[in-house]
Amino acid sequence: MTETLYPASDTRYAQRWPVLGAEEIARLERFGTKERYAEGAMLVEGGGRAPGLAVILSGEVKVTQPGALEPRLITVHRAGQFMGELGQLSGRPSLYNAQAAAPVEALVIAPERLRAVFVAEAEIGEIIMRALILRRVGLIAGGVGGPIIIGRADSSDVLRLAGFLRRNGHPHRELDPEADPEASCLMTRFDIATGDRPIVVCPGGQILRNPSEYELARCLGMVETIDPDRQYDVAIIGAGPAGLAAAVYAGSEGLAAVVLDCRSFGGQAGASSRIENYLGFPTGISGLALMARAFNQATKFGVEFAIPEEVVALDGTQGEHxxxxxxxxxxKARAVVIANGVDYRHLAADGMEAFEGGGCIHYWASPLEAKLCTGSDVVLVGAGNSAGQAIVYLASRARHIVVLVRGESLSASMSSYLVDRIEGLPNVTIATRSEVSGLEGSDGVLSAVRWRSRGDGEEHVTQTRHLFLFIGAEPRTSWLAGTGVALDRHGFVLTGTNAGDGRGILETSRPGIFAIGDVRSASVKRVASAVGEGAQVVAALHQHIQPLRTAAPAPAL
Known part of the structure; x- marks a missing residue:
């Protein structure tokens, strides 16, 4: 077994593994129950349900990586320390094994009681929350505690699955059988056919063959069946900036909320490599980091998440949607907030269909895509802020970037700070009044992009295996057909007076159904605006829900 994953020299060791004092432990006793474990007993096994946060009162607990190709010691908990990571907030399956290395007595705090700790014991709660977050960050960085994805590094399905886990803040490892002998042996041992690749080895030992995101999430315990008879105060559709803001404020104000998203938390903002114009972050912050903080914050307040889970229909009456x-x-919910944003617009170009889903066409620039593009030439289409952020990020990895812009200049649609930065990049070429005319390649692998200047009509060819598209998006509202929720001519949801007389500013044409963020007609397409609407809609939710609660019959005794 290798040495501990986090040695004492770790700069944040004390915050990741804090030791609580006797007084602090005494204050926590009313939230938990004392349990005893014999030497060698398993407190929790990877993939199994953890009982909650365990404060070690005496003894030692050895925490190791489960289901690993190579055993790995994560840490050893001793008296005064507590065992757990972010999964303990929601009772999700454990990402680690924990075994008593000596007789152990522990104070076990169940997930629902742990949330009570954050409210009643704010100072201790802050220590615990910081540690849980740092531990999850460490697991992600080390690829510890999550599934192992085995397949070619440039496989579109490897990118799909790894991207899904990364954007949902779930640790994982990727092994390429063409470069890793252990991965190659596993493929041979289990007789994995080429068509079944990649495979995913889950912490519980299950092997999935090229699973869908939903199948993978079910295996990892990321999504569970929702009780159809439970009535939530609000169901929030979409976990982008608007949906997460609504979740945080609804949860903090005592509303029973559930958030559903078909992909991951963060939306388009979560795919941004760096956001530099968001209030309070003068040095910038990655979209994923910002959205992960919001997700953890909502979870802390007891908000439930179902990801990936797609809503396909809406019916019911006022007060019971x-x-x-x-x-x-x-x-079932008393109110519904539509915040499911937009879908990326696809390019209409000759040969496009042959390369979709082949790992050559990208709609965001995360570290996964940047790694594939290191030292290569790439073509990027788009002139908005998302495109600008991607250009700046990719320029540090790619050899050269050709940027195709339909308009006369970048400044017409991009913030000036991004334009100035891009103009100073030596490996970026801006081609204005230009558009893609066709793609070349074979067997689903892109080899070149043809593009034409609308000024002189001349066609150019750039040799590349990667095309990035940031050409706008369309509202994700087709599922609202026939529901009575009014849309504008572009498919965005109408709210306020545009939806009908007497409607609140964020209420749709159906009472009790609200729309916020990019999916809302006439909204300002900025992260700060989406967050503002998410906070604002909670006041409207209270006004709608309070009379329904008052009118509800008292439960039978």
């Missing part, structure tokens, strides 16, 4: 899910389940 019902959402039908693609998985076959349903959700």
């Amino acid at each position: 019902r959402l039908t899910l693609a998985s076959g389940g349903s959700v």
